[in-house]
Amino acid sequence: MPLSGKKILMTGGAGFIGTTLARRLVEENEIVILDNLHRDSLTGTDLAQHTNLRFVQGDVLDLALLRELSERATHVIHMAAIAGVDKVLESRVRTMRVNLIGTYNVLEAAHEAGTIERLVDFSTSEVFGTHAYKVEETHVTSQGSVGEARWTYAVSKLAGEYLAHSYFDEFGLPAVSVRPFNVYGPGQVGSGAIHHFTVRALAGEQLVIHGDGSQIRAWCYVDDIVEALLKILDRDEAVGEVFNIGNPRSVVTVFDLAARIKRLAGSDSEIVFKPLHYTDVEMRIPNVDKARKLLEWEPRVDLDDGLARTIGWYRERRPVQSLASQA
Numbered sequence: 001m002p003l004s005g006k007k008i009l010m011t012g013g014a015g016f017i018g019t020t021l022a023r024r025l026v027e028e029n030e031i032v033i034l035d036n037l038h039r040d041s042l043t044g045t046d047l048a049q050h051t052n053l054r055f056v057q058g059d060v061l062d063l064a065l066l067r068e069l070s071e072r073a074t075h076v077i078h079m080a081a082i083a084g085v086d087k088v089l090e091s092r093v094r095t096m097r098v099n100l101i102g103t104y105n106v107l108e109a110a111h112e113a114g115t116i117e118r119l120v121d122f123s124t125s126e127v128f129g130t131h132a133y134k135v136e137e138t139h140v141t142s143q144g145s146v147g148e149a150r151w152t153y154a155v156s157k158l159a160g161e162y163l164a165h166s167y168f169d170e171f172g173l174p175a176v177s178v179r180p181f182n183v184y185g186p187g188q189v190g191s192g193a194i195h196h197f198t199v200r201a202l203a204g205e206q207l208v209i210h211g212d213g214s215q216i217r218a219w220c221y222v223d224d225i226v227e228a229l230l231k232i233l234d235r236d237e238a239v240g241e242v243f244n245i246g247n248p249r250s251v252v253t254v255f256d257l258a259a260r261i262k263r264l265a266g267s268d269s270e271i272v273f274k275p276l277h278y279t280d281v282e283m284r285i286p287n288v289d290k291a292r293k294l295l296e297w298e299p300r301v302d303l304d305d306g307l308a309r310t311i312g313w314y315r316e317r318r319p320v321q322s323l324a325s326q327a
């Protein structure tokens, strides 16, 4: 049963996954989005005008504001984060502050509110490190060496998971952590290989691969993760758990991904290679049996279908040229 009649606080709700999820919840629930618009998939959309949605521009580092917004909430979905390798490398201190202290603030405010039926904490598949083949939730996490900038994100998110789990264990806060594996689809702004390749393919500009393109990823269409989240919000079995959410069938190399997008978009763009200036994840494929079993969830959208829908969305959205310059 989808949620109804609930008061849902979504941090980072103006982002890609947040706006897609909010569209599924907004008719039947009251939604408050807290976002500082570091990224923005919300402004100018129908969702932003919806009478059941209130947007508050603010920061998860503001504990007083979080306390105020959590006061009457029944559900908290914590998505606000600095994500994407480029943004993380831009400022590791900001990444740690937002992802770690921000998560602490969200948990503390939710705990104090005492009205929370479910809190969903967004972690990441990066917690599995450079080689992750059919990884299960119980497998050992790996963060590389201290000082390797890229792992700042994974460490901050893993600490958030530990925090969320501790609030569940010690205070009974009904928290759940989710580890998304490479989510893509309509509405994604500012980051991710599929966003980059698609906007540049449509604009006829070079598709830039960092490294030799042999990195392997499993791609999860955004509607599939949203289905999993709807179940996590509703089902008691999810409480206190962590879930891998991804699509183990949609696995390709980064070069194959660029070539597919080029073909599906009917583009003449050239694929070029540039050196990598950070440690990369060589392989990342989830095992999602736990979500299958506990949530009765299954990823349904296969890669070419998802890519075609995504390309269609970007094609309708003009001007692609200005997006391509930032991608």
Ligand SMILES: NC(=O)c1ccc[n+]([C@@H]2O[C@H](COP(=O)([O-])OP(=O)(O)OC[C@H]3O[C@@H](n4cnc5c(N)ncnc54)[C@H](O)[C@@H]3O)[C@@H](O)[C@H]2O)c1
Binding pocket: 011, 012, 013, 014, 015, 016, 017, 018, 034, 035, 036, 037, 038, 039, 040, 041, 058, 059, 060, 061, 078, 079, 080, 081, 082, 083, 098, 102, 122, 123, 124, 125, 179, 180, 181, 182, 183, 184, 189
């Ligand atoms: N998209 C993926 O493939 C993927 C993979 C793994 C994990 N995740 C996690 O899922 C969550 C949602 O991802 P997304 O793809 O929608 O990312 P996104 O960047 O589109 O959304 C994140 C939102 O957080 C907001 N934000 C950033 N700093 C903030 C702050 N200090 N205060 C308030 N808001 C702030 C941004 O403005 C943005 O709207 C994030 O926590 C991300 O780390 C995403």
